[in-house]
Amino acid sequence: MSENPIQPQVRAFIDAVTESGQIWALSAGDDWVVVDSAEFADTDALPLFSTQAGAQALCQEEWAEYEPAAIPVAEFFDKWLESLSEDEVMIGIDWNADLEGAEIDPFDLAKLMADKEI
Numbered sequence: 001m002s003e004n005p006i007q008p009q010v011r012a013f014i015d016a017v018t019e020s021g022q023i024w025a026l027s028a029g030d031d032w033v034v035v036d037s038a039e040f041a042d043t044d045a046l047p048l049f050s051t052q053a054g055a056q057a058l059c060q061e062e063w064a065e066y067e068p069a070a071i072p073v074a075e076f077f078d079k080w081l082e083s084l085s086e087d088e089v090m091i092g093i094d095w096n097a098d099l100e101g102a103e104i105d106p107f108d109l110a111k112l113m114a115d116k117e118i
Helices: 008-020 052-056 073-086 106-115
Strands: 022-028 044-048 067-072 089-093 102-104
Touching: 008 022, 008 089, 008 102, 008 106, 022 044, 022 052, 022 073, 052 067, 067 073, 073 089, 073 106, 089 106, 102 106
Parallel strands: 044 089
Antiparallel strands: 022 067, 089 102
16 A cells, blocks of 8 residues: 555545445456556556446446446455455556556455444
């Protein structure tokens, strides 16, 4: 994680998903959007969104066949977290259409979310 204790974008994401109980990703069946990390060499990043609209905004051009898919926060902890960490995949937080935004390690994100007492 960066030197900032919690980046504002990460804090806003955590607040939104802990309130809604859902995290949004882009999927086409069993296929999920994963891209090269902008911050970390030789690392992939999974874009996650706090809202369906945020995820929907990226479902165009090369990702037009993808759709926003809701992941319950409990499922993220139970099924996704360990796999993402083992695969050394970072989390892209509420990226814009240019794939710009914060990146965070999955366990760092989970720890911050747990501290929020979801």
